[in-house]
Structure formats: C-alpha cells, structure tokens
Amino acid sequence: MPASKMPTLPVIDFSPYVDPNSTEASKQVVAHEIDRACREVGFFYLSNHGVDTSLMQQMIENARTFFDTVSDDEKDAIKIKPAGDGVGDLSRGFQRVDGGAKGSHEAVDIFRPVDNSAGPPYEIGLGENQWPTVPKNFREVSERYVDGLLTLATQLMRVIAMGLGVDEQLFLSRIDKSFWNLRVLGYKATNPEETTPTVSGIGEHTDFGILTLLLTDPQKNSLQVWSKSCEWMAADPIPGCFVINLGDMLSKWTNGIYVSTKHRVLHNSSKARISVPFFFDPNMDAHISPVLPLDGSAREDEGLLYREKFLRAMQYTVVTDPNYSCTT
Numbered sequence: 001m002p003a004s005k006m007p008t009l010p011v012i013d014f015s016p017y018v019d020p021n022s023t024e025a026s027k028q029v030v031a032h033e034i035d036r037a038c039r040e041v042g043f044f045y046l047s048n049h050g051v052d053t054s055l056m057q058q059m060i061e062n063a064r065t066f067f068d069t070v071s072d073d074e075k076d077a078i079k080i081k082p083a084g085d086g087v088g089d090l091s092r093g094f095q096r097v098d099g100g101a102k103g104s105h106e107a108v109d110i111f112r113p114v115d116n117s118a119g120p121p122y123e124i125g126l127g128e129n130q131w132p133t134v135p136k137n138f139r140e141v142s143e144r145y146v147d148g149l150l151t152l153a154t155q156l157m158r159v160i161a162m163g164l165g166v167d168e169q170l171f172l173s174r175i176d177k178s179f180w181n182l183r184v185l186g187y188k189a190t191n192p193e194e195t196t197p198t199v200s201g202i203g204e205h206t207d208f209g210i211l212t213l214l215l216t217d218p219q220k221n222s223l224q225v226w227s228k229s230c231e232w233m234a235a236d237p238i239p240g241c242f243v244i245n246l247g248d249m250l251s252k253w254t255n256g257i258y259v260s261t262k263h264r265v266l267h268n269s270s271k272a273r274i275s276v277p278f279f280f281d282p283n284m285d286a287h288i289s290p291v292l293p294l295d296g297s298a299r300e301d302e303g304l305l306y307r308e309k310f311l312r313a314m315q316y317t318v319v320t321d322p323n324y325s326c327t328t
C-alpha cells in the first residue's frame, strides 16, 4: 500500500482537560474522540496532556545514560531475582531478554511500592524496587514522572467513563491504588550489513493492564501496530505526545467494546533506541470482570482478582516460556 494510503493513529488534543477555562462542550468532544479511538483502534496519540515535556525529555536522557554507560556487572547487580528464597520478587529490577518470541531488549522494571515489611523473602511482585544509581537523579526524576502519569491516567479513566456515557467515577475504585509498572527499555543498535542481522525488538503482543502511556526517543520505524486492514502500521513518535494504548483488563472491563490491539517493536538502526512505557494497571484487589453493561453492584465481586491475573502472567512468563530468560 502506498505510504499516503496507510492508516494512521488518531491524534487527540487533551487541552480541554488541562485548561481550566475550557467549556463542557469541548470536553465532551474529547471524550467522544477517545471513545471512538478505544472502540476502533485501541491506540491513539495524546497531545497537550499537561505532563511537563522537559520531564519527559529527562526520562529519556536518563534511560539513555543508564543503557549507554552502565557496565554489565552493574546492570546485573540490580537484576530481577527469584521470589520466595531471598531478597528478590521475580519482577523488580533489570532483565535482559535475548531473542525468541519476546524479541531482544533490556529493561528495568519499577513497580508501585507495596508494604513489604513482612519480608524478605518476598512474594512475586511484592518486593523492593531496585533502582539504578546511574545517573544519580534516576530515581528522583522517575518518581516525579510517575506522579505526573498517575494524574493523567486517572483523568483519562474519568474521560473514558464519560465517553462511554456512564458515571465519570465508575472505574475510580478499581484504579485508586493502581499496581503500575514503569518500564525503562533499551533496544540495542543493529548492523544491517551483517549476514544475519541482529533483531532488536519486542515480539507481537497485547498489553496486559488498563492503559499504557508510552514515551519513546524520536527514532522512527520501530513500533508497529496491527491495523484493522490486517497489516502492520508504523506508530512513529510525535514530539511532546504520548502514544496511549489499551490493555486486556480494560477490554475485559468494557466487555470487549474496547480493543487491546497487538503491536510489536522491530528496531533496525545503527543507534540504540530508548522507550519508557508506563503500564497503568488495576488495583491488586480489583475484580477483572465486565463492568459494562452497567448493572452496577451485582458485578462488583465477580471475576478473578487482578492479583491472581498478575501472578498467573508472571508464572507463565517466567516458568513456562522456554525462550524467556530473566536471570542471564
């Protein structure tokens, strides 16, 4: 298909929710646009979202400094460790994923802090974050960034409820202690001249949680989204915007009205790529069953808890998938 005919992701201007002088009518227009994108594409760009663009820039710079300058030994010092028999929790820290269905990349995973005063040992997901110490302000900048994104994600959940035509607060009791995950990702540079060029990327998948707010460096042709016309389309970064996509939990909550769309990363460039997805996930004790159609309280206690979903996903990923390696 010629490039001009390729489908593209919608760009939604969020300023009516940031500007205190905006009208109700302009907010409704945005809610409607988001609703449409969530039904039809499961992905959209968000501009004028209120998160400080210099903070976004600083996150990318810090991630690049970490991946470019820290030695393998230092990375391994904060690597994800097994749960249950030491200080690890199988989830928090650095990992290197080398090939197979999951692609090839490095990541540092930080999760919502939890009360872990009973440990160590820790249960899966319930340990201490292992923060990089290079650059020195990595943690401080990340914490400010997470605060900004939690505010934005909560606002988005109100707007999503408005777009669905239901009580603006519908989702709030399920997300007010979101088990979020900040993932700082590095994709190595590749050399297309090699006879078997290295593939740097992430295999096709849907995201697991509610919303992903994605920040990447400016490089193009890496992130691809599966389109309705059944082909991969590029989701190149737009300066200052987030790429927002829906995860499986929101699709479930909306009874499949909203779609979690598959995507992948194929990075082929002489420059390493940095991306920072923020996975906004449900409260650990939120039930994962449809909250739409809206017969309210009767559905409150149905379905597995998010905690159970998370544990199953972690066990599946780490125990069942032979290509997965979080300890190398």
Ligand SMILES: O=C(O)CCC(=O)C(=O)O
Binding pocket: 183, 185, 202, 207, 214, 216, 223, 263, 264, 265, 275, 276, 277
């Ligand atoms: O790096 C990207 O652009 C996307 C990463 C992604 O899809 C993920 O971590 O789930």
Ligand SMILES: [Fe+2]
Binding pocket: 205, 206, 207, 263
């Ligand atoms: Fe993803």
